[in-house]
Amino acid sequence: MKRLFPSTINHRPLTRLRRRHLGYAALGYVSLVIAGAFLGAEIVLRSKTRWVKGDFVPVGRRGNKLYLPASPETLSKGPLGIVPLLPNKGHLVVGPHRMVGTVVERPILQERGALPHGALAWVSTYLYNGTPAQLGAEYEDVLVPTEVGEMPAWHVPPHQAERDALIIVVHGHGGQRAQALRMLPAMIRTGCGSLFVTFRNAHGAPKVGKGYLTLGDTEAEDVNAAVLWARENGYRRVILYGFSMGGNIVLSVLRPRFEPSPLPIAGVMLDSPALEWRDTIRWQAQRFGLPGFLARRVGRFTQRIVTRRSGQDFDEVDQLAAAPRFKVPLLLWHGTRDRTIPLAQAQALAAARPDLVEFHRVEGAKHIRTWNISPKEYDGQLEAFVARVLGREG
Known part of the structure; x- marks a missing residue:
């Protein structure tokens, strides 16, 4: 009688079944990476909205x-x-x-x-969705001329007739100028004027090419044009104030190619800034539930797609790598509950330049909601920094 061994029963069908399952798993994995990368690239390149979140x-x-x-x-x-x-x-x-x-x-x-x-x-939580008029502030709608068109802005002049310093306020990726109106009373109390600007391919601003954002690179040209606008309108120096991607933009204005600046830059204020985009893209992939190994692959593929579509140079907007060349004082806020930009980026900048960076780690704060946790404390830090960099202390 022929003996059958268990190890030989249905061996080939089982092997084929395993191979089939492995093939399906591999196909699913590749599909997930590709779909995630294309979706991520679209968000990175184009995200904008006319509505303030609420x-x-x-x-x-x-x-x-x-x-x-x-x-x-x-x-x-x-x-x-x-x-x-x-x-x-x-x-x-x-x-x-x-x-x-x-x-x-x-x-x-x-x-x-x-x-x-x-x-x-x-x-x-942004409090305002209109113009400075919602706070009872006097302002004027102005246009900042740039090489790619006129950028709409709100100008809140200082109370005194003399125009010394202007705070240039830059919103973030998919953001709006109204998101920073929470801080306007503190800016007014500093005695400075303020200019809430837009940049190319943001809502309400001129569209350039296919409308792709460059994560702080070419947008910096529009903010540099705002510095020139300040000079032509009687100001003698500026402070740059950036939120999220706006933080990357204002740090990009410090690059050698914008030197000499149209006006002296006395200081820079950063709220939840995006300092290194490759890390941010990986972080975002993990935020949506992808395990670490998959998030890294989606992130790398997303970067390739973004670069292929827009020519994006991620090294050019790596502000952590650029930290050694910064020369002006920096005021930095970042929240511990930020799910958009990793807190570790702000910590790395503060560690790299303790000689320049005044860092406030805000417990419990979400992305660009650091003001909301303690408005009086935030306002006090802003006002003290402005007074210090302008030599107005005491």
């Missing part, structure tokens, strides 16, 4: 208290901005939250216009 919710009101549905935005730390959509226009700033049953209660701190009970409203 929620649209019905608002209850009882006296000086507002009642909001619970959501990540309405439960965020620090103040919120409220802009009623219907039936009346206005603007409110509300204070810290507490839960009352299943709704969020917040006290009204500031109010312009009217917000009746039951109104539908925009609610945001």
Whole structure:
């Protein structure tokens, strides 16, 4: 009788099945890498929106208290901005939250216009979604001439007639000028003018070529043009203030190719800056749930696609590598809950240039929400830095 050994039973079909499963797994892996990379490249190159981030919710009101549905935005730390959509226009700033049953209660701190009970409203940690007029500030719409067109900007002149220093405020990737209006009162108190600028291929600005962003490289030309605008409008020096990708842009203005600057740059302020894009792209891949080994591959492929499409030079916008050549004082904020730009980048810059960098690690702060955790502390740090770099201390 012929003996059958278990090891030989269905050996070939099992081998074929394993190979088939391995093939499917390999195909799925490659497909995931390719799909993730193309999606990532599209976001890196083009992301922009006309809307300031926030929620649209019905608002209850009882006296000086507002009642909001619970959501990540309405439960965020620090103040919120409220802009009623219907039936009346206005603007409110509300204070810290507490839960009352299943709704969020917040006290009204500031109010312009009217917000009746039951109104539908925009609610945001950015506080403002309009122009400096939402804060009652006098300003003018201006155009900054550049080689690729005129860039819209808001100019808030200083209270005094003399124009000494101008703070040039630069928003980030997919951002808007209104996101930095939270800091406008502190900037006004410094005695400086301020200029909230846009740059090519951002919302409201001229489109160049296919509309691709260059992550701080060519956008720096538009901010350098804003420095020239400041000189032509009577200012004697500038401070650059960048948020997220805007931080990379203002540091790019310090490159040798922009020397000599149209005006002296007294200092640079950075809020949650994107300092090294290759690391940021890998970080973003992991943020969306990809394991480390897969995120690295998606990140590398994304970089290749971005470079192939736009000619992006990632070395050119690597501000950590450029740190040794910085010459001006830097004020830096970054939050420990930032899921967009790794906190480690800010820590690396602070460690590389302790002689220049004043670093504030903000516990519990999300991306460009460092102000919200403690507005008075943030404003005080901003005002003290400006006074120091302008020689106005004491």
